[in-house]
Amino acid sequence: MKVIAAILLLVLCAHSAAREAPATAADPALERRVVKLTSELRCLVCQNQSLADSHADLAIDLKNQVRSQMQSGRSDTEIRDYMVARYGDFVLYDPPFKASTLLLWAGPFALLLLGFVGLAVYLRSRRRRLPDAELPPADSARAEALLRGGSASEPQ
Amino acid sequence: MKRFLPLGIFLVLAVFLAAGLGLNPREVPSPLIDKAAPAFRLPQLQEPGKSLGTDDLKGRVWILNVWASWCVACLEEHPILVEFSKQNVLPMYGLNYKDRREDALKWLGEHGNPYTLSVEDSDGRVGIDYGVYGVPETYVIDRNGIIRYKRIGPVTVPILKEKILPLVRQLQG
Numbered sequence: 505m506k507v508i509a510a511i512l513l514l515v516l517c518a519h520s521a522a523r524e525a526p527a528t529a530a531d532p533a534l535e536r537r538v539v540k541l542t543s544e545l546r547c548l549v550c551q552n553q554s555l556a557d558s559h560a561d562l563a564i565d566l567k568n569q570v571r572s573q574m575q576s577g578r579s580d581t582e583i584r585d586y587m588v589a590r591y592g593d594f595v596l597y598d599p600p601f602k603a604s605t606l607l608l609w610a611g612p613f614a615l616l617l618l619g620f621v622g623l624a625v626y627l628r629s630r631r632r633r634l635p636d637a638e639l640p641p642a643d644s645a646r647a648e649a650l651l652r653g654g655s656a657s658e659p660q
Numbered sequence: 661m662k663r664f665l666p667l668g669i670f671l672v673l674a675v676f677l678a679a680g681l682g683l684n685p686r687e688v689p690s691p692l693i694d695k696a697a698p699a700f701r702l703p704q705l706q707e708p709g710k711s712l713g714t715d716d717l718k719g720r721v722w723i724l725n726v727w728a729s730w731c732v733a734c735l736e737e738h739p740i741l742v743e744f745s746k747q748n749v750l751p752m753y754g755l756n757y758k759d760r761r762e763d764a765l766k767w768l769g770e771h772g773n774p775y776t777l778s779v780e781d782s783d784g785r786v787g788i789d790y791g792v793y794g795v796p797e798t799y800v801i802d803r804n805g806i807i808r809y810k811r812i813g814p815v816t817v818p819i820l821k822e823k824i825l826p827l828v829r830q831l832q833g
Contacts, residue, residue, distance in 0.1 A: 549793055
């Protein structure tokens with residue numbers, strides 16, 4: 505009985521210690537902007553996560569950086585430029601279209617085009633390989649009989 | 661001829677995959693190369709009353725090495741830096757990144773101090789300006805305060821001998 509009471513007490517204590525997480529910012533609208541922008545930025549420490557997702561030390565610093573810059577009235581574009589100036593286009597999940605990213609953006613379309621060209625070449629060559637074959641006279645007579653609705657004699 | 665087409669496609673794919681595997685995704689090309697080193701003025705680690713700023717270093721070729729006592733990879737390059745500092749080729753400044761002073765001083769005491777001076781970047785703001793994301797990082801900065809080289813991760817002997825030293829000689833020359 506004592507044991508049960510102790511466990512109950514412990515559980516109750518644990519419950520009272522678990523409080524709601526404090527709001528991350530006094531201003532929810534600002535926080536939404538922070539989350540929106542940082543989810544477009546890559547965390548360089550854990551490269552498959554966005555800054556918003558990551559709990560790496562640097563990601564937290566950078567999120568604070570974004571928040572304080574927003575508080576001082578800088579626009580999203582300005583903050584994005586700030587990040588690119590330091591970490592390069594690599595921080596952007598949506599890289600800009602320029603000479604160094606030409607292959608990235610145009611590559612898939614070039615491959616698609618190449619695929620169409622290949623398909624066209626293949627179809628053309630196949631048509632050449634399969635000339636309109638003439639049916640043997642016996643077969644065409646049978647086909648005609650079938651089309652007329654008569655029962656064709658089955659040459660077994 | 662036709663029989664070898666799948667083999668050809670396979671080889672092309674294999675070459676691309678092999679090249680992709682050989683790349684290091686952590687080595688992000690820094691946009692800071694050939695740009696002015698971001699200015700800073702920070703308290704010195706050993707003498708917090710004094711500071712050091714980038715403008716004190718104008719007219720000199722210098723190395724900025726980002727380190728921390730909590731950084732495991734720093735231990736890998738540290739003996740190389742200590743050895744290199746004995747040659748007195750150029751001043752090497754340490755940026756003690758997001759560290760505690762007592763830990764940093766203890767670490768230098770244990771492993772040796774290759775730095776002309778170290779400065780404290782306790783909140784990591786200067787680190788962000790330098791685009792630091794993987795300590796250790798090493799920058800070579802020329803007389804005009806332009807970043808000429810950046811190494812992300814530990815400096816190795818081949819990198820020091822084949823990349824950093826020739827560049828430094830050329831910049832000093």
